[in-house]
Amino acid sequence: MMGLVVLALALWLGAWWLNVRIANGPRAEGQGARLAVPVIFGLTLLIMWELIVRGLQVPGVILPPPSAIAARFAASTSILWADFVQTVVKGALSGYVIGCLAAFGTAILVDRSDFLRRGLMPVGSFVAALPIVGTAPILVMWYGFDWQSKAAVVVVMVFFPMLVNITAGLQETTQMQRDQMQTWAAGYWRGLWKLRLPAAMPFIFNGLKISSTLALIGAIVAEFFGSPIVGMGFRISTSVGQLALDMVWAEIVVAAIAGSAFYGVVAFIERKVTFWHPSQRGL
Numbered sequence: 001m002m003g004l005v006v007l008a009l010a011l012w013l014g015a016w017w018l019n020v021r022i023a024n025g026p027r028a029e030g031q032g033a034r035l036a037v038p039v040i041f042g043l044t045l046l047i048m049w050e051l052i053v054r055g056l057q058v059p060g061v062i063l064p065p066p067s068a069i070a071a072r073f074a075a076s077t078s079i080l081w082a083d084f085v086q087t088v089v090k091g092a093l094s095g096y097v098i099g100c101l102a103a104f105g106t107a108i109l110v111d112r113s114d115f116l117r118r119g120l121m122p123v124g125s126f127v128a129a130l131p132i133v134g135t136a137p138i139l140v141m142w143y144g145f146d147w148q149s150k151a152a153v154v155v156v157m158v159f160f161p162m163l164v165n166i167t168a169g170l171q172e173t174t175q176m177q178r179d180q181m182q183t184w185a186a187g188y189w190r191g192l193w194k195l196r197l198p199a200a201m202p203f204i205f206n207g208l209k210i211s212s213t214l215a216l217i218g219a220i221v222a223e224f225f226g227s228p229i230v231g232m233g234f235r236i237s238t239s240v241g242q243l244a245l246d247m248v249w250a251e252i253v254v255a256a257i258a259g260s261a262f263y264g265v266v267a268f269i270e271r272k273v274t275f276w277h278p279s280q281r282g283l
Helices: 003-023 031-055 066-075 079-110 116-129 132-143 147-170 177-185 186-224 230-243 245-273
Strands: none
Touching: 003 031, 031 066, 066 079, 066 177, 066 245, 079 116, 079 147, 079 186, 079 230, 116 177, 132 147, 147 245, 177 186, 177 245, 186 230, 186 245, 230 245
């Protein structure tokens, strides 16, 4: 069995050599090379995981091999889909939309009121620092065990990061630019739409990307404190109790795919909207 471990080490060295050749080759800046390096790295890690677990005969209740996880994934697609809908679509996505819209409306009020800026922003920083394991049980007791309580947790998690980013973005324009809009007889709302919102877009999308990750984390963690018999967090917690680690890893794979797709969609829209910003040049 140690031969599998030696084979894994040899595979690692070979993949390392190949990636170095690609990264330092004449086409290193091409799209193919930029895609090949992470793909080779990821496949190498999966194959090494399989070989080392089998070579060292690691029990499946500690760390199952990728092949066992893939088999469980294929055999449990209906369960995984139901968990995905409950956690991601109903809990994370709905809370994400509500929290971001609420933060946008509040940021407009904060921008127009110095009293709210001085009073609300410190409170926002305090609430944002609270751990989710402290607030989630309270919201689950308030809103029940179904997806509404998970959406409430997500709203709390994404509201203040979005509020801070939008408020900072609305202050990005200079006083000279705002005075110029006033010389053109532009009121607050026209100046907001024509000048300040476009300038704030990099900040807004930064908040959207941060919140996309927080939304999924919040929805899954909230299900640990109370959930119906469906959901990714519920499935992970019950599968751990049943020592079904392959099911736990299958749920982790679903969460990773959903989170990466969610973040990727937001980042893609950001590139289309903020193409003029220096951070998007060369991408």
